[in-house]
Amino acid sequence: MSKIKDQVSEILQSAIKECGFPEREIVLDIPKDEKFGDASSNVAMTLSKELKTPPRKIAEEIISKISIDNKLITKTEIAGAGFINFFLSDDLYKNELKNILGDGNDYGKSELHKGQTANLEWVSANPTGPLHTGHGRQLCLGKAIAILLEWTGYKVTREYYYNDAGNQMNNLAKSVRARYMQIFENEFPFPEYGYVGEYVNEIANMIYEKHGESLKDSDDLDYFKKEGEVFTFDVIKKTLSNLGIHHDIFFNETSLYEKKEIEKTLEAFKEKDLSYELDGATWLKMDENEGIQKDKVIVKTTGEPTYRLPDIAYHIDKIKRGYDLIIDIFGSDHGDTYKEVLYGLKSLGYNTDKIKVIIHQMVTFKMGNESVKMSKRSDNVYYLDELISDIGSDAMQFFYVMRGANTHLDFDLSLAKDHSEKNPVYYLQYAHARICGILRNADEVFPDYKKDLINSLNLDLINSPEEMKLIKILTEFPDEVLSAAKTYEPHKIITYLNTVAENFHRFYHNNRVIDPENKEISLSRIHICLSVKQVLKNGFDIIGITAPERM
C-alpha cells in the first residue's frame, strides 16, 4: 500500500498546488468502511478555515484537477463534511501482491533506520529469584519491540542491567544461609523479610552437598551470595532462552564502581553545584518544572549511593556508546524514577532526546474472581516457567503483547489454564495451519504448482469481493509495521493480523482453493494463500510466536 498511497498523495498534492491552495502535509487514511473508497483525505476540511470557503467546495475544486483512469484512480468522490475519497484500480493491488512472495520473509521490512543503532534495555531483574509473572509483560513486550526495531532497519543491542551488590542480594544471601543452617539446626532463625521461595532451599541443599556442615560457623555471606547469584542467574537465563530472548550485554552495576564512574558522576554534580550536603547525606537538586516534587538523596549517610546515582552513571555510559536510539522499558512503579534519571542527565549537559522510556502498567492476576496477590516474600509467586508450562509460550507472548502497554491489564489465570484452546492466539495460528493444509492438498492435486505459479499465473481471475478485500489488507502490512514501530506498540501488529486472519477465514469459507477441474483459478487462489501465509508468518516473527504447520 505504501507505494500506492505515495502515488495518490503525490497526485493530490499537485492538484492542491494547481488550485493555488497553501501546501499541506497530505495524510491519507484507509477508511474503515469500504464504501468510502480505498484512500481518503480530509485536506479540504483543514484548508477550510484558512480559505474561508466551505470544505466541500474546496474538495470539488481539488478533484476537478485529478484525472481519472483505469490504471490508478478509477473514481473520486466527495463525501460527508468534505472528505475526498479515492477508489483505486484493483490491478494496483494485484501487482503489489506479487511483491509479497517476491520479498518473502523480508516483506514488510523497511530501511527507514538503516545504518542506525538502537539499544534496548529491559527485564533487568536482579538475580534474587526466578522470573515471575510480574516480569512477564515487560519481557514479552521488549522481545517484540526489539524485533520491530530491527524490521525498520535498526541494529539492536539487547541489554540487561543488574546489581549483584545491593540490599536485595544481601537479603538473598542471608536467606540462603538461613536455609543452609536449618538443614542441621531446626531452630535457626530465618530473616524477617527473607526470600522464602523453594529455590532458596535448592541453593542451600546444593551448598550442603558441596560442603556439608563445614560452613556452619562461617559468617561469610559473600559465598552464599555468590552461589545464590550464579544459581538464580542460571535459572533466569534459561527462562529467557526458552522464550527466544538473548541479551547481548549483561551490564553489572558493580562495574560502574570499579571504573570509578559513580565517583565521577558525583563529582560532576558537585562541580556544577547541582548537589548539596544535608544531614550527612548528599542531595540532588531537582526541578519542579520537570515534574519532580522534591530534592532526592543520591548518597546516603552511610556513604552508599542510592540507586539514582548509578542509574545516571549507567545512562551516561549508554549515551557515550553512541546509539541513535536508547530505549528503557519500566513498569509503572518506576514511573517517577526515570524522570529523576533523565533530569540528572540533562542537568549535567547530556542530550536525552535519544532516550525513549516506555512505561507499561501493571498486570493484575486473577484466579476466577479472586485477585491474586503476589509477593516474593510470601511464596505465593507464580513463576514464569510455570505459566509457560500451563498455557504455552506462544499464548503467553501473545497475551502479554496483545494490549497497549499503557493500559492496565487483567490476566485471568484460571481462564488461561482451563480454556487455553480458546485463547485468541489460536485464531491466528489456525489460519496459518489451515493454509498449510491447503498447500499439502495442492501438492497432491497439482504437483508442479510452484512452477506453474511462475509461468502461468493469471491474476485477472481474482475478482470476488472476499479476494479483493483480503489482497488490499495484505498490502497494508508494510505500513502497519512502520506505524507500530513508530510508537513502539507491537499490539498494533496483532490487531492487524486479526483482520488478516478474519478475512482469510471468510475467503476460505466462500472460495474453494483447490479445484482439480479448474487449474487456472486454483493457481490464483494458491497465490493468495501463499501471500496470506507469508504475511501471517512475518507478523508472527515480529510479535514472537511460532507459525505452526498443523494444529
Add this chain to the structure above:
RNA sequence: GCGCCCGUAGCUCAAUCGGAUAGAGCAACAGCCUUCUAAGCUGUAGGUUACUGGUUCGAUUCCAGUCGGGCGUACCA
C-alpha cells in the same frame, strides 16, 4: 494531600495527528460439517465511550472540573 497512568458492550480490550454508522475476542442466543482442518463461518443481541462543561465543521481522542481504580510519593531498587 500531591504527582503519573487509566475509566469504551456482561468480561478482557481495539479504534491509524481530532474524522464518516465506536470495533474484535470471550460469554449469551439462532443457524452452517458426505467437499482443502468446524481451533472455522453466517446471523441476533449487547453502548448516553464514568459524569459535567468547554474548544470546532467534527471529540472515545484535546482542555477544565467531579467521581472511581492502579502506581508512586524512601537515606528500597
